[in-house]
Amino acid sequence: MENEDQYKEGPEPKYDCLLFDLDDTLYPLSSGLSLEVTKNIQEYMIQKLGMEENKVPELCVSLYKEYGTTMAGLRAIGYDFEYDDFHGFVHGRLPYNILKPDPVLRGLLLSLPFRKVIFTNSDKVHAARALSRLGLEDCFEGIICFETLNPTNNENMPVEEGGKTGLGQKPSTNSSTGIIDINEDMHQPNANPALPRTPVVCKPFEDAFQKVFEIANINPQRTLFFDDSIRNLQTAKRLGLHTVLVGSSNRIAGVDYALESIHNIKEALPELWEAKGKSESVKYSGKVAIETTVLA
Numbered sequence: 001m002e003n004e005d006q007y008k009e010g011p012e013p014k015y016d017c018l019l020f021d022l023d024d025t026l027y028p029l030s031s032g033l034s035l036e037v038t039k040n041i042q043e044y045m046i047q048k049l050g051m052e053e054n055k056v057p058e059l060c061v062s063l064y065k066e067y068g069t070t071m072a073g074l075r076a077i078g079y080d081f082e083y084d085d086f087h088g089f090v091h092g093r094l095p096y097n098i099l100k101p102d103p104v105l106r107g108l109l110l111s112l113p114f115r116k117v118i119f120t121n122s123d124k125v126h127a128a129r130a131l132s133r134l135g136l137e138d139c140f141e142g143i144i145c146f147e148t149l150n151p152t153n154n155e156n157m158p159v160e161e162g163g164k165t166g167l168g169q170k171p172s173t174n175s176s177t178g179i180i181d182i183n184e185d186m187h188q189p190n191a192n193p194a195l196p197r198t199p200v201v202c203k204p205f206e207d208a209f210q211k212v213f214e215i216a217n218i219n220p221q222r223t224l225f226f227d228d229s230i231r232n233l234q235t236a237k238r239l240g241l242h243t244v245l246v247g248s249s250n251r252i253a254g255v256d257y258a259l260e261s262i263h264n265i266k267e268a269l270p271e272l273w274e275a276k277g278k279s280e281s282v283k284y285s286g287k288v289a290i291e292t293t294v295l296a
Contacts (some may be wrong), residue, residue, distance in 0.1 A: 013275030015114055015242070021203075021227040022120040022127055025246045026262060027134060028104065029228065033098050040090040041070050048089065049079055066195055068202045068231075069121050076198035083123075083150070083240050091126040099133035104263055109139040112272055117216050118143040119225075121202045133138070144212050149201040205230040209239050224269075226262070230254065244269075 003211070004094060019024060024034055042060055045051045063073025069088055087100060120127055123146045131137045173192040201208050213220055220240040227233050234254035244257040244265075251258040257268050266273065 004236070013114075014271070015222055015224045015275070017115040017216075017223045018112060018115060019117050019119050019218065019223050019225045020274075021229070021246075022118055022130060023122060024228040025205075025226055027102070027130070028137065028261065029247060031098050031133075033094060033096075033130075036094050036098075037090060040093060044069075044086060045074070046082065046091045048085070049074070049195070053158055057204075067198050067200070068204050072200035072202050076196045077165065080133055083146070087123040087126065090147070091123065091129075096129050096133050099130060101133070101135035103135065106135050106139060106214070108263070108265060109136065110131070113275055116140045117218070119203070119212055120145050123148060131286075140217065144216060146202070148215060149208055149211055182258040185211065203227075204229065204235045206235055206239060209235060209241075224272075233254075 003047065007052045018097070024036075027033070038060070045056045045060065046053050059071050063070045063077070063252065067073035067076055073085070074081070095282045118127060118131075118140050120132075124143065127143050127145050128137070131140075131143075203209070209220075212218060220236075223241050224244060225233065225236045225241040226246050227236070228245070228247040230245065230252065233245055236256040237256075239244050242256050243254060244259060245255045246259050246262050249258050249260045257263060259268050
C-alpha cells in the first residue's frame with residue numbers, strides 16, 4: 001500500500017507576493033547610478049527651472065526628505081513642468097552601462113515560487129532600461145511605476161503624510177513667482193511649516209501603497225517588501241507588509257529583515273524556497289513584464 005503522506009501538501013506559505021523596489025535595491029548604491037540621477041536633477045533645477053545654483057543642493061535634499069522625491073516636492077512648492085520632460089532629462093542621460101547583468105540575482109528571482117512585482121517611484125522607461133541592463137526584465141509579473149500611480153487624467157490627486165500637511169504656519173511664498181521657499185520656512189526658529197500638498201503620488205506615502213495593493217491585487221499581510229529606504233519600509237510596516245531592508249545588515253524599527261545585499265536573500269530567508277510549490281519556478285516573459293502590467 002502506498003504511503004499517503006507522500007501526497008500531502010506542505011503548510012501554506014507565509015507569503016504569496018514579493019514586492020521589490022528597483023533603484024539601489026536590485027542593484028547596489030555603490031554602482032554610482034543614483035549619484036548620476038542626483039546630478040541630473042540638480043542640473044534640471046538650474047537649467048530648466050532657473051534656480052540659483054548655490055541654493056539647489058540644499059533644496060534638492062529638503063524636498064526629497066519631505067516629499068519622497070525631489071520632483072514631487074518641486075510640484076508642491078509651485079514649479080510647473082511636464083513630468084515626461086523631467087524624467088527625460090534626469091534619466092535620459094544616465095550612463096546605464098554602469099549596470100551589469102546579474103545572473104546570480106536572476107537565478108534567485110526565477111527560483112522563487114511567488115508573484116514578484118516591482119514598485120518604483122521612477123518612470124517606466126527608466127525601469128525597463130535598468131531591468132534590461134541587469135538581465136532581469138523577465139523576472140517580474142509587472143512594474144508599478146510613476147505612470148501607474150500618476151495617470152495623466154488624475155494628476156491633481158494630493159498626497160498627504162499622516163496629516164502633517166495642513167498643520168502649522170503658512171508657508172512663505174514669493175509673490176512675484178508664486179514659488180514657496182521651503183528652506184526659508186524650515187530655518188525659522190520653532191518652525192512648524194504647513195507644507196503644501198503635492199499632486200504626485202509616490203512612496204513613502206500611504207496612499208501610494210494603498211493604490212499598489214488595489215492595482216496589483218496584493219494582500220499586504222501576505223507580502224514581503226524589499227526596499228533600501230527606511231521611510232518606505234516603515235510606511236509599509238504600518239500597513240501590514242513584512243519588510244526587508246536592502247543595503248544594510250542593521251535591522252531597526254519597522255524592518256523585519258536586513259540584507260547587506262539583495263544577493264543575501266537566500267541566506268536570510270531560506271523559508272522562501274521551502275514554501276509550497278518550491279519545485280516550480282515562476283517565470284514571466286519580458287514582454288508581459290514591461291507592456292501588459294497594470295502600468296503601461
